[in-house]
Amino acid sequence: MKSAVVTPADVSKAANFDVRTSSFFKHHDQLPSPEEVRSRARAQYLACTHWGWKTRDVSKVYNARPAPAVFEDMSLFVKWESSVKITEGQTLYVIRNSCGDSVPVPEMYGWRIDGDETFLYMEAISGKTMEDAWPEMKEDNRLRICSELRTILYNLRQLKQSPIDKFIALFLESQSETGPFTSVRDFHDWFVLQYKCRMPNSEIILEPYRKDFPDDSEIVFTHGDLHRSNIILSSSTPPRVAALIDWEQSGWLPAYWEDCKAHWTSTYLSKWPVKYLPLILDQHESTREAWNYYTDPVGC
Incomplete structure (x- = not known):
C-alpha cells in the first residue's frame, strides 16, 4: 500500500461514538447497551461459552476481569472493562480506514464509556x-x-x-x-x-x-x-x-x-x-x- 499520513484529527475524541458508516449499521439500528453487554458476558462466562474460555481459568464466580461478550447474531464482539481504553478503538478505526484489507483488523463499530468501564464494539472474527x-x-x-x-x-x-x-x-x-x-x-x-x-x-x-x-x-x-x-x-x-x-x-x-x-x-x-x-x-x-x-x- 502507499504511505498514508495520519493525525489525531482523523478520529473522534468523543466518549461515546458510533461508526455509522460501518457494516453493522447497515443491518442494525443501534449497538447493545453497556448493561446488555454486561448481562451477555456474565451469562456466557458462567456457561463457559465465552470467547477464549478454553485458555482461561474458569470458575463459577464472575471475577473482576470480565470476559468479552459475543453477539453471534450480530457478528459483534465487545471488549470491555475498566482497563480498556478508547484509544484501542480509535486505533482500529484509523487502521481500517487508512489501510483497508492490507492490514486485517476487526472492523470498529463504536465505543461507549459507562462509569469507569469502556466498551469497544467491533466485528467478531x-x-x-x-x-x-x-x-x-x-x-x-x-x-x-x-x-x-x-x-x-x-x-x-x-x-x-x-x-x-x-x-x-x-x-x-x-x-x-x-x-x-x-x-x-x-x-x-x-x-x-x-x-x-x-x-x-x-x-x-x-x-x-x-x-x-x-x-x-x-x-x-x-x-x-x-x-x-x-x-x-x-x-x-x-x-x-x-x-x-x-x-x-x-x-x-x-x-x-x-x-x-x-x-x-x-x-x-x-x-x-x-x-x-x-x-x-x-x-x-x-x-x-x-x-x-x-x-x-x-x-x-
Whole structure:
C-alpha cells in the first residue's frame, strides 16, 4: 500500500461514538447497551461459552476481569472493562480506514464509556488464534503465514506521522499514558529513568545499556504485542491471517520495539523466536539486551 499520513484529527475524541458508516449499521439500528453487554458476558462466562474460555481459568464466580461478550447474531464482539481504553478503538478505526484489507483488523463499530468501564464494539472474527493452530500446522503453511505477516507489518509501517509533528507515545500497563515525546532521545532518557526511579538509591545507579538504544531510530506505528495469541487465522485451506487483535499496547515507537517485544514474550517457545520471528520482523539483536534490562520496571 502507499504511505498514508495520519493525525489525531482523523478520529473522534468523543466518549461515546458510533461508526455509522460501518457494516453493522447497515443491518442494525443501534449497538447493545453497556448493561446488555454486561448481562451477555456474565451469562456466557458462567456457561463457559465465552470467547477464549478454553485458555482461561474458569470458575463459577464472575471475577473482576470480565470476559468479552459475543453477539453471534450480530457478528459483534465487545471488549470491555475498566482497563480498556478508547484509544484501542480509535486505533482500529484509523487502521481500517487508512489501510483497508492490507492490514486485517476487526472492523470498529463504536465505543461507549459507562462509569469507569469502556466498551469497544467491533466485528467478531471467525477462526483460531495462531497460538492454538500452530502445533498442527504443516511447515509450508507456517512459512506462508510468516510471509503474509511480514507483508502486513510492512503495510502497517506505511502509516506515517506528519513530518512537522513527529512524536512517540504509547500506553503501558503500569500507567495510563506515556508521552508524547518529541524525540527518540527524550523517550530513551525517560525509559531509562523509569528503571532508576525504582531503585533504593536512584542517584548512584549506573546506566550500563543506555548507549545501546539508537537515538536515531525511525518512529513507526507498532502493534506492541505481536504474540501468537493476538493473531487470528482463518479456517480456510490454506489458512490465512484473518486479523491482528489486541491493539491496546500500540503506538508510535522506535523501529526496534516490535521485534524486542515479540522476542521478550516468546522466549519459552523454542523454534518460534529463532526460526520464525526473523521471517516476520526485522531483527534488532543489538538492542534486545538493553530493552530487556529496562522493561520490567516499566510494565511493557
